[in-house]
Amino acid sequence: MKLKQTLRFALAAAIGLAGAAALSAPASAQTKLKMVLNWKYQGPQGWFFLADDRGYFKAEGLEVTMDQGNGSGAAVPLVANGTYDVGFGDINALIELAAKKPDEAPVAVYVMYNQPPFTVAVKSDSPIKEPKDFVGKKLGGAANDGALKLFPALCKITKIDCSKVEITNMQPNLREQMLMQGQVDGVFGYVNTIRFSAKLIGVGDDKLRYINFGDYGMDLYSNAIIVSKKLVKDNPKAVAGLVRAINKGLIDSIKEPDASVAAVAKREPLIKTPVERERFDATLQDEMNHPEIAKIGVGNVDMERLKKSIDILVEANNLPRKPAVEEIFTPAFLPPVADLPKKVF
Incomplete structure (x- = not known):
């Protein structure tokens, strides 16, 4: 005090x-x-x-x-x-x-x-629909990414075990490519950063879905x-x-x-x-x-x-x-x- x-x-x-x-x-x-x-x-x-x-x-x-x-x-x-x-x-x-x-x-x-712009982006045909589906999957993000830093808080709020989710760090400019190539199951980031970075490499928004932190009580x-x-x-x-x-x-x-x-x-x-x-x-x-x-x-x-x-x-x-x-x-x-x-x- x-x-x-x-x-x-x-x-x-x-x-x-x-x-x-x-x-x-x-x-x-x-x-x-x-x-x-x-x-x-x-x-x-x-x-x-x-x-x-x-x-x-x-x-x-x-x-x-x-x-x-x-x-x-x-x-x-x-x-x-x-x-x-x-x-x-x-x-x-x-x-x-x-x-x-x-x-x-x-x-x-x-x-x-x-x-709150924080999200995990997945391919539109991914079986991941909500945070509990992260368990057993591989997610990637840049080391300084805001959404990645908040992932432990999302895990606690949604009652999932973070230790059962594999996290890999990547260069920010490789994020969307690695997702679309299947090297990871989802990527951390800001919704619009991912959306428009994907657009710049020819990936339309119909190819992506977003698990937004704000939808799970994180009104930050x-x-x-x-x-x-x-x-x-x-x-x-x-x-x-x-x-x-x-x-x-x-x-x-x-x-x-x-x-x-x-x-x-x-x-x-x-x-x-x-x-x-x-x-x-x-x-x-x-x-x-x-x-x-x-x-x-x-x-x-x-x-x-x-x-x-x-x-x-x-x-x-x-x-x-x-x-x-x-x-x-x-x-x-x-x-x-x-x-x-x-x-x-």
Whole structure:
């Protein structure tokens, strides 16, 4: 309890340094921030690049360098160890780190994916229909995949024995091929990541089925903008400016999706723009469209729902402590609720 209170007070004190000015004034001129994305350049990252191209970071006195990532779970430790100031990563990986190493854990400041995208994809003719059918089968995923990291929690909730499921790690770019070639019976991932990666290799959605974690009581948040505690403490104005700029980029992207995807193509000309536009639309509809946004807006969270998510993960994974919601997410740097998107498509 002492540790939890100390962490809570430390974070509150750091945020308090920002005061009202942090939420209204731009950061000092040309503060340089390094940000790691969740994955390779894809359509749904357009809001970050549009914010950059339209000068929203610059207007906040920020120079943001955005690097491709290697999984939503991988972004969390990269921010924790100081390699990056900012990450677009899975809040559930953040909860796990906060439970194990609270002093190192970053904090989420803007939650974008408010519906659980976690899934196990199988071929459409697979005998696997529900989680109990995983027993005796071989499932594969990238080591840093968010869905794979949550598999023990799914096992506990659905009362199956994880030890009776063979898990193999694979390179992310081989996931869909290995599934279709029968080298594994199912693969972990985000629904739309798998769906559109499969489409890029000529596999139609009619060839796949999805065992979605959210259908089995795991109503979890997912990807969020996370920042280091050091950044919160040393430059809260930069954090507030970063969130404002990303929020503006998202609003523009919702209004102008073609421009948003074009901003991605500007960085990676080899993307298939029509497919990435479809991925963009599907991400808004399937991963960012929780009914709660009509009231609280994208970026914000329902604290009680987040608390239940923490409870699920701590219990299912036998984590050493239960982080307080304030350790995982703070609304202190959000724009006014009226300025957050209430509808995404």
